[in-house]
């Protein structure tokens with residue numbers, strides 16, 4: 609018996625979701641994305657005198673959630689902006705593209 613949770617409520621461990629890409633109940637796999645990279649040394653230095661909340665924000669990693677069945681990215685958790693649910697390309701694709709073009713202008 610597994611509990612299926614909404615993709616938007618994924619946490620820091622693998623959980624069961626109903627994958628929108630393969631329409632299967634599958635366990636997510638987590639992939640940590642380190643947005644800091646080479647700046648780590650500098651960040652360590654800067655964070656010596658920073659409040660804990662700032663420290664946590666800077667050092668938290670983004671997390672990419674994949675469906676263990678089809679390997680598609682089902683969600684992405686940004687350390688600041690929160691979780692973004694990925695949807696399979698469908699009728700929304702066109703709308704998304706036009707919004708992107710508007711933002712560039």
Ligand SMILES: [Zn+2]
Nearest residue numbers: 627630675678
């Ligand atoms: Zn899937």
